[in-house]
Amino acid sequence: MGRETVVALVGKPSSGKSTTLNSLTSAQAKVGAFPFTTIEPNKASGFLEVECACSRFGKSESCKPNYGYCRGGKRGVPIMLLDVAGLVPNAHLGRGLGNKFLSDLTEADCLIHIVDVSGTTDAEGKATRGYDPLNDIEWLQDEIFHWILGNLMEKWGSVVRRHTSTKSSTLETLRQQLGGYNANKELIARALDLVNPLPPLQEWDNAKIEEVVRAFMDVKFPTVLSLNKMDHPDSDKNVSKIILKHPKLRCVLTSSITEVFLRKLASQNYIKYDLGTEFIDTIDDLGPESGLKPLDDKIRNRIENIRDLVLYRFGSTGLVQLLQEAANLLDLVPVYPVRNINTFTGGSGEYVFRDCVLIKKGTPVISVARKIMGEVTIASIEGVGGTRVGEEDTVDVGKNDILSFKIVPGGGAH
Ligand SMILES: Nc1nc2c(ncn2[C@@H]2O[C@H](COP(=O)(O)OP(=O)(O)OP(=O)(O)O)[C@@H](O)[C@H]2O)c(=O)[nH]1
Known part of the structure; x- marks a missing residue:
């Protein structure tokens, strides 16, 4: 897998x-107003909202995912x-949780950099007023840059000697040096493609090494803010400044x-909340027949404030959009493997589109098969309408995104 x-x-x-x-x-990650509340990396499953394939075929009634x-x-x-x-600041020199933070990052395919745009916390997270969040944007990129550059420069002399004596390719030498960041050959090749011109490795000066590290960061750590x-x-003026300075x-x-x-009010049945939108409805809007709980003045006021300060001004809280932006950055396409390509059902035959995996756009369907089924022998792959899909055909939204893999009968792993 x-x-x-x-x-x-x-x-x-x-x-x-x-x-x-x-x-x-x-x-429930621990939430606190003090620095370093989070000590260990904390993993959890979020949910990327996509337009489900069931809506394309008018089958939403019988869509019941295995996960999500x-x-x-x-x-x-x-x-x-x-x-x-x-x-x-200076995490790469081992300050704070320094290098631990940085090495945890290697697991990531992309980063969401959370910036406090209210300016109420300083560079180290302590309470203040009027701090300029522009500092934080460049600072994260710089930390990662100095960390990778530092590790590379420490042994650059011996890297070059080994490279010339073993007559390795630039890609091979860099794979050995950068593979530890959880980067495969294909990813490093994409980074090298961004560097132009690319002289032989033994001729790289400091500026060229820095350019290579920046290119590597672009492909290894694409970032959404x-x-x-x-x-x-105080956030409005800071947001304008950031967008003006960094329009891209x-x-x-x-x-x-x-x-x-x-989300808490919705789970306690005080409101109906359409995730990712500005729409929240209370018993005052929908009446007692809605089954929603009555509001006390405190909650009612807070909801009014949220509508005025967040939802009506910005259209939503932005959280659903944040994950969608990360998925866009990674070019992720939802792909639905189904047992029966005519009914889109799975094993039980009752529900449609039981499974969905996120695959990088342009991936050949045979790689999708391997990701989902492991190393089994695939006899054929079918797409919508029962049409045969070639192993090297690629996936995109609405194209080869609903697939049925036929395994060779009795053909186990090879
Ligand atoms: N006004 C406002 N405050 C927020 C928002 N998000 C978080 N906070 C507050 O900011 C403080 C810090 O939030 P945390 O989520 O603990 O921050 P963290 O980045 O995980 O902090 P560490 O664990 O120290 O790394 C808490 O008091 C939160 O209530 C927001 O969207 N608006």
């Missing part, structure tokens, strides 16, 4: 990592989230504390 996609939540202490993780999962959920054609596909413990605490009155960064405005609160 291939490994799961892992999205790491990173950011300085008290930026809101645990709150964000809580808002995206049912896991499907509500009226909106499907939550499980995706692994990792809360990485606090980072302080979560501009968090947008409910705070991928960012999503979020209020994770609001999302936690709304």
